[in-house]
Amino acid sequence: MKQSKRAGIKDVAELAGVSNMTVSRVLNGTVKVSEEKRKAVLTAVEKLDYKPDLAARRLGGNKSYMLGLLYQDLDISYVSKFLLNALKSSRDQGFHLIPNEIDGDIEKSLSSVVDLIEITRIDGLILLPPVSDNQQIIDVLKKHQTPFVRITPDSHFDLSPYICIDDYMVGYKMTEHLINLGHKKVAHIMGNTKQGTSHLRCQGFVDALHTNHLSAPEEFIVEGTYTFDSGVEAAKKLLNLANRPSAIFASNDEMAAAVILVANNLGIAIPEQLSVAGVDDAQLAVTLSPNLTTIKQPIAQMAELAVKLLAKGADNLKMKERISTAIS
Amino acid sequence: MKQSKRAGIKDVAELAGVSNMTVSRVLNGTVKVSEEKRKAVLTAVEKLDYKPDLAARRLGGNKSYMLGLLYQDLDISYVSKFLLNALKSSRDQGFHLIPNEIDGDIEKSLSSVVDLIEITRIDGLILLPPVSDNQQIIDVLKKHQTPFVRITPDSHFDLSPYICIDDYMVGYKMTEHLINLGHKKVAHIMGNTKQGTSHLRCQGFVDALHTNHLSAPEEFIVEGTYTFDSGVEAAKKLLNLANRPSAIFASNDEMAAAVILVANNLGIAIPEQLSVAGVDDAQLAVTLSPNLTTIKQPIAQMAELAVKLLAKGADNLKMKERISTAIS
DNA sequence: CTGAAAGCGCTTACAG
DNA sequence: CTGAAAGCGCTTACAG
Numbered sequence: 001m002k003q004s005k006r007a008g009i010k011d012v013a014e015l016a017g018v019s020n021m022t023v024s025r026v027l028n029g030t031v032k033v034s035e036e037k038r039k040a041v042l043t044a045v046e047k048l049d050y051k052p053d054l055a056a057r058r059l060g061g062n063k064s065y066m067l068g069l070l071y072q073d074l075d076i077s078y079v080s081k082f083l084l085n086a087l088k089s090s091r092d093q094g095f096h097l098i099p100n101e102i103d104g105d106i107e108k109s110l111s112s113v114v115d116l117i118e119i120t121r122i123d124g125l126i127l128l129p130p131v132s133d134n135q136q137i138i139d140v141l142k143k144h145q146t147p148f149v150r151i152t153p154d155s156h157f158d159l160s161p162y163i164c165i166d167d168y169m170v171g172y173k174m175t176e177h178l179i180n181l182g183h184k185k186v187a188h189i190m191g192n193t194k195q196g197t198s199h200l201r202c203q204g205f206v207d208a209l210h211t212n213h214l215s216a217p218e219e220f221i222v223e224g225t226y227t228f229d230s231g232v233e234a235a236k237k238l239l240n241l242a243n244r245p246s247a248i249f250a251s252n253d254e255m256a257a258a259v260i261l262v263a264n265n266l267g268i269a270i271p272e273q274l275s276v277a278g279v280d281d282a283q284l285a286v287t288l289s290p291n292l293t294t295i296k297q298p299i300a301q302m303a304e305l306a307v308k309l310l311a312k313g314a315d316n317l318k319m320k321e322r323i324s325t326a327i328s
Numbered sequence: 329m330k331q332s333k334r335a336g337i338k339d340v341a342e343l344a345g346v347s348n349m350t351v352s353r354v355l356n357g358t359v360k361v362s363e364e365k366r367k368a369v370l371t372a373v374e375k376l377d378y379k380p381d382l383a384a385r386r387l388g389g390n391k392s393y394m395l396g397l398l399y400q401d402l403d404i405s406y407v408s409k410f411l412l413n414a415l416k417s418s419r420d421q422g423f424h425l426i427p428n429e430i431d432g433d434i435e436k437s438l439s440s441v442v443d444l445i446e447i448t449r450i451d452g453l454i455l456l457p458p459v460s461d462n463q464q465i466i467d468v469l470k471k472h473q474t475p476f477v478r479i480t481p482d483s484h485f486d487l488s489p490y491i492c493i494d495d496y497m498v499g500y501k502m503t504e505h506l507i508n509l510g511h512k513k514v515a516h517i518m519g520n521t522k523q524g525t526s527h528l529r530c531q532g533f534v535d536a537l538h539t540n541h542l543s544a545p546e547e548f549i550v551e552g553t554y555t556f557d558s559g560v561e562a563a564k565k566l567l568n569l570a571n572r573p574s575a576i577f578a579s580n581d582e583m584a585a586a587v588i589l590v591a592n593n594l595g596i597a598i599p600e601q602l603s604v605a606g607v608d609d610a611q612l613a614v615t616l617s618p619n620l621t622t623i624k625q626p627i628a629q630m631a632e633l634a635v636k637l638l639a640k641g642a643d644n645l646k647m648k649e650r651i652s653t654a655i656s
Numbered sequence: 657c658t659g660a661a662a663g664c665g666c667t668t669a670c671a672g
Numbered sequence: 673c674t675g676a677a678a679g680c681g682c683t684t685a686c687a688g
Contacts, residue, residue: 006446008665019675024667034673054447055392056665058383059680074412084402087427091440096426096448099415112419118334119382120424336681347659352683362657384681387664 007048015044027052058121067310068116068125069099070137078299079128082151085303086126093311098122102131110140117144124148124310132162147313149306161309163302167197171204171249174277178247179212181275187220187245189234189255198226201251201279220245224255231258239266239274246274253278335376343372355380386449395638396444396453397427398465406627407456410479413631414454421639426450430459438468445472452476452638460490475641477634489637491630495525499532502577502605507540509603511575515548517562517587519579529579529607548573552583559586567594567602574602581606 013020018037025031026041033041044050058064069086071079083099090097100116102109116122125148131137132150138159141148150162171188178186188205191198202221209215222237224230231250235258238245250256256278260270268274341348346365353359354369361369372378386392397414399407411427418425428444430437444450452475459465460478466487469476478490499516506514516533519526530549537543550565552558559578563586566573578584584606588598596602 010665020666021675022673025674028667032673037674051443051447053387053449053665055383055386055449056680057667059381059387059682060665060667061680062667064383074408080402080408083427084429087402087429091428098424098426099411100419101412101415115379119379121381121383338681348682349659350657353658356683360657365658381681384664385683387666387680388682389664389684 007050009050009052011048012041012044012050015048016040064121064123065094066096066098066120066122067307068113068120068122069097069128070102070113070125070131071099071128072102072131074099074101081299082128082303085300086307089304089307090311093307095123095307095311097307102134102137106136110136113137113140114144117141117146122146123313126306126310127151127153129153147310149309151302151306163305163309164197165298165302167200168204168207170279171201171251172208173204174249174279175205175208176212178249178275178277179208179214181247183245183247183275184214185220185243185245186214186216186247186249187222187238188216189222189224189231189238189248189250189259191224191226191251191255193223198251205249217243224251226252226254228254228258231255232262235259235262239263239268247277248274249277251279335378337378337380339376340369340372340378343376344368392449392451393422394424394426394448394450395635396441396448396450397425397456398430398441398453398459399427399456400430400459402427402429409627410456410631413628414635417632417635418639421635423451423635423639425635430462430465434464438464441465441468442472445469445474450474451641454634454638455479455481457481475638477637479630479634491634491637492525493626493630495528496532496535498607499529499577499579500536501532502607503533503536504540506575506577506603506605507536507542509575511573511603512542513548513571513573514542514575514577515544515550515566515573517550517552517559517566517576517578517583519552519554519583521551526579533577545571552579554580554582556582556586559583560590563587563590567591567596575605576602577605579607 009020009023013023016023016037017040022033022037023041023045026033026038027045054065067090069083071083074080074083083097087097098116098120100112102113113125116125125141125146127134127137127148127150129152132153133155138148138156141160148160150160152164153159153162175186175188186205186209188202190202193199205221206216219241220238222234224234231254234250234255235248238248238259239262248256248259250259256276259274259276263270263274263276270276337348337351341351344351344365346369350361350365351369351373354361354366355373382393395418397411399411402408402411411425415425426444426448428440430441441453444453453469455462455465455476455478457480460481461483466476466484470487476488478488480492481487481490503514503516514533514537516530518530521527533549534544547569548566550562552562559582562578562583563576566576566587567590576584576587578587584604587602587604591598591602591604598604
């Protein structure tokens with residue numbers, strides 16, 4: 001209470017009867033320290049309420065305990081929710097998160113990112129879509145060899161570690177959800193077949209049916225391209241079938257919305273005669289229609305995982321992390 | 329391009345033919361340096377693309393170039409907008425902003441604030457409402473002698489510097505706005521007379537009338553308490569007047585909404601027979617009714633001012649800063 | 657106006 | 673497993 005100054009590492013070392021290094025090692029948990037000394041250090045730390053200075057740690061070592069978050073528009077609910085959760089996770093991990101906007105002024109944006117790397121020496125960056133696919137940003141990060149994790153990138157998946165939802169499980173769970181609703185005749189509108197995502201979701205769909213001793217006739221799986229128009233085409237095919245499905249699971253919400261439109265035009269009542277399900281993509285975080293079942297992105301989990309990956313250090317970065325999803 | 333390592337202050341000093349100190353002084357602009365050397369330094373800085381390391385600056389000196397922002401709920405549009413603007417201003421001022429949530433877990437929240445002060449050694453904090461009136465937080469900041477600026481606090485204005493809108497101008501401008509609309513008979517519903525804010529807005533009202541060679545009869549100024557109910561009472565008094573006003577300026581939106589309700593009940597058409605104006609308080613940032621003219625808080629300006637005040641250092645902190653407003 | 661010295665509080669090698 | 677030394681890259685006094 002009467003301490004004129006905050007306790008430093010040497011105060012702790014003195015009280016514990018060890019050297020600075022032992023204190024440092026106990027706190028960082030990198031190297032083995034004898035139980036005896038470890039306890040003495042911990043006790044001293046507790047007693048003095050010692051907290052290692054962030055700047056000194058950065059300057060002496062090589063970790064800054066700071067992470068950056070690159071976003072484009074904070075006003076988007078997806079972004080602010082991610083930020084909120086990322087801030088919480090960062091705090092839990094003992095890191096600070098510095099949000100940084102990437103806007104139209106790309107020169108300025110790039111220079112602010114470089115400053116984050118060179119001046120602040122952040123330990124890593126999280127890129128939110130659409131920054132996840134900003135080649136200029138990625139190039140700069142690569143050049144500076146800064147660890148970064150991209151959230152749901154659209155392409156170039158091999159460029160860096162990234163986090164996306166588990167698309168197989170998306171397909172599986174949504175299909176299972178429809179089956180649990182009592183549906184036996186479930187159809188699927190695939191997304192663009194050039195994207196792995198589409199196939200994963202479709203596989204989940206097929207497997208969920210199989211697990212539940214059901215199967216879909218060939219004509220129940222229609223290819224789309226994730227656009228509303230392609231959804232309209234696909235829906236027409238499915239709903240004009242002699243033996244039409246009682247539920248349609250579209251690979252994204254745009255196509256699901258198209259299904260609803262077509263059904264309405266055909267006088268098919270939703271949800272009485274047809275259940276429609278979609279998947280919420282990327283920044284979208286709203287349900288397009290009250291009659292549409294959709295899968296929302298588990299933003300909190302993605303944020304937490306992103307922070308943890310970077311907090312653990314660049315070495316632990318795998319190329320891909322998948323997150324399970326919840327149906328709403 | 330081929331530099332194996334980033335340029336340090338000594339590299340700049342060497343290139344410029346001066347000492348480290350001269351470089352430091354030129355960059356911080358604190359002390360006079362001869363024009364000749366200053367130019368040499370600047371040239372060298374430019375050539376080497378020198379950027380002083382943040383941690384070293386913090387450790388060597390006493391500024392961290394980091395600010396904290398305390399908020400309670402990022403989902404509130406007022407908060408995310410403030411954050412966004414504060415982030416931009418911080419960047420412009422060469423500071424980093426670390427957002428930190430204050431939630432129900434007050435122990436944890438307080439400790440995170442203490443960490444911000446003791447570990448990160450931020451240079452100052454911005455408190456957003458309702459944190460601006462959180463006594464526990466304020467006590468901690470006072471104890472640690474950390475500079476902080478409160479945004480639109482509700483009370484205890486002498487506890488710290490704070491930023492609020494210029495209430496006199498709010499009253500003045502809104503009244504002027506109504507006069508410009510052609511109104512001659514403008515009434516005012518004051519807010520709680522125990523708060524200075526109410527009197528300032530009322531004075532602005534009176535002065536605006538006066539400047540425009542108008543005046544309000546005594547019964548045109550009614551006291552309210554900022555509540556909806558008090559607005560109803562006040563509106564009844566005003567609208568039942570034999571010579572009733574053609575425009576009513578209420579000191580906040582709650583009371584203005586009440587006026588609209590009462591007018592509707594009385595069969596008075598808005599805006600044909602009556603114009604209603606209010607003031608957007610604190611976190612509110614939406615217009616309550618399409619027929620209501622309201623003054624919005626200049627969030628961007630407040631954020632910028634808050635950052636600038638803290639960036640300039642504790643010495644420059646005045647107790648009160650006022651911001652002008654815009655009518656929408 | 658300018659500089660040489662010391663120090664900020666940690667961590668990285670280097671020894672043992 | 674543990675410690676003494678040196679250094680991270682700046683800035684603060686202290687001199688002149």
